[in-house]
Amino acid sequence: MLKIKNLCAQFEDKKILKGIDLEIKKGEIHALLGPNGSGKSTLGRIILGDKKYDVTKGSIEFEKQDFLKLKSSDRAKAGFFLSFQSPPELDGVNANDFLFAAKKAGDPEFHSSFRFKKALSGHFEDLHLDEEFMNREVNKGASGGERRKMEIASLLALDGKLAFLDEIDSGLDVDGTACVAKAIQEFRKDGDKALMLISHTEKLLNLVQPTHFHILCNGEIIQSGGRELMEKVHKCGFCNFMNKKCVQQ
């Protein structure tokens, strides 16, 4: 579904990604681990096409389309969904209108507002969000937890193909994390979706059970593997990992 080859990118003069290779297939769940500032969030934003960053080398192919040639809105329409780590407040735009516009952008034929509203209120209910939330301005004065849930509700409503979820569990309590994990299972229930998770907590990763793990350090994927990678990181921390001490043990 997603094929990234030798991706290099920079912000102004600073090199941020230094040759990323990554492939994500249908049905897979990937987890991206790494210390703060290693480039995890940036990777997501570059796949989306944030113009702040310059891609200097490499390619991003998504569902056989050259992503680097598409504008951000078209990448989203192709099925790439990025949850924001700090979703912005949208003054005067309520959640219902926002998601309706998003749905319509993806499918010009779409106009059944009643059915959409009903499905949406179902998602909100599953996430333990008040029904009144739909009429509230998006993220306006919302808590960290509410913002994460809005991201997940958007994911379910828009039904993308690959969800890149950036610290979707931060700021959530135990129940909130369980709720989000359940929503993620709901999203991938048909087996044709894929996920990339960035998370610093074990809780969500235990609930969702990724199939692939990657360690991103200083703009490079230094190691990929299975669940054992996560256990090593949690045992030894990233520092030791980077010194390869952990691997030798």
Place this chain on the structure above:
Amino acid sequence: MCSAVDFAGLQKQDLDHSNNQDYAKKFDTGLSEKLVRSISESKNEPSWMLDIRLQALQKFNELPLPSWGPSLKKLDFKKIRYFAKASDKKNSKTWDDVDPEIKQTFDRLKIPQAEREILAGVGAQYESENIYHSVKDVWSKQGVIFEDFDTAVIKYPELVKKYFSKCVPLTDHKFAALHYAVTSGGTFLYVPKGVKITQPLQAYFRMNAMNQGQFEHTLIIVEEDTQVHYIEGCSAPRYGSESLHAGCVEVFVKKAAQMRYSSVENWSKDTFNLNTKRAIVNDNAKMEWIGGNLGSGVTMLYPSSLLVGDNARADHLGIAFANEGQNQDVGSKVMISGKNCRTNIVSKSLSKGGGISTYRGIVDVKKSAENAVVHVECDALLFDGHSTADTIPQINCENESAQITHEASAGKISDEVLLYFESRGIEEEVARGMIVNGFLNEVVKTLPLEYASELNRLIEMEMENSIG
């Protein structure tokens, strides 16, 4: 909600279409005493009206142009045609009696349709005179008078004389003086005690010919315990040569009355819109000014409320959109002398393509104004680096018991917000539209649905090609 009045479907050509203007050749340009006398004579006015006109003309010649605000250098008083009628048929009571070409213009603007479906009455002015004026029977039977202003001078001289020029004096400023000298057309609305008009009344002002001037007078008297919503719309085709609008609105809001005055102003970009609007608000009464200023090359418009009664209230909600070549100098003036009065002023401005928008406002809390509550909020949204937004608020307070708050914000649409919209598949242009609608929502939502969608449509037209 399902309404057949679809202002949202308005197209540019509906607004820009110009009709035949041969009639205009019969009327001279430029201002003179002879012209002032002939306007008065053509309307068979009583002598006190002519006296006011002549005094005003003298005042106009004496008063200087304003020393502040946008430049009026391009306005050539000699080139303006101060009076013109396009048809000899005046004030028809049915649209079938209106000259077909003129009727078609109003059909395009969907006025007759709105009248049938959502309005209590309509006045339609074309150049200097009303071509149609009507109010539904149910309201006239209750004593509501909704007439063309010229007709009211003849039919209700005592009532008009009692109030005319008592709210905005002819000495107010140069353009008020000009207005009183050449005023023609406009609306007279009188609502007797206790009558609550449940549907809005609308006046629509249309200029058609090149270099035209329009100077309609709106005089509104709402007696005690009444409730009224008056909507004003205006537009004109564009010629690339200056036209002038110097209307005047006087509103008398009696005890415990609630008056809402909404306007959607969309004059062509060659128009100087130098308009004066003022209300006198008595005990327990409420005045609301809601305005969308989109058109005109230069606008100077500062609706005012004089809160003279106790517990009086004035809300001023305004939107200004300054596109390429436009200078929108708008604001609010509120003078408070009554006790326990409140005022809430919200101004939202958009500047794009080098446009200049300025909020210029004065709140004057007099010594007698115990416990006044004043809130002023000015927000500006800029589309690019070469557009301008200014805020010039002035608050004078002579009474220490007043609570006064002022908030102001100015900024561009952030890239992060745009990326967030795009990350959900929403194109940049659509996103900008939604952001602008969201920014204006606080004001737009106070309009009836149909007029809210008209305003949104006009904004959408201004937003076209906003990326680049």
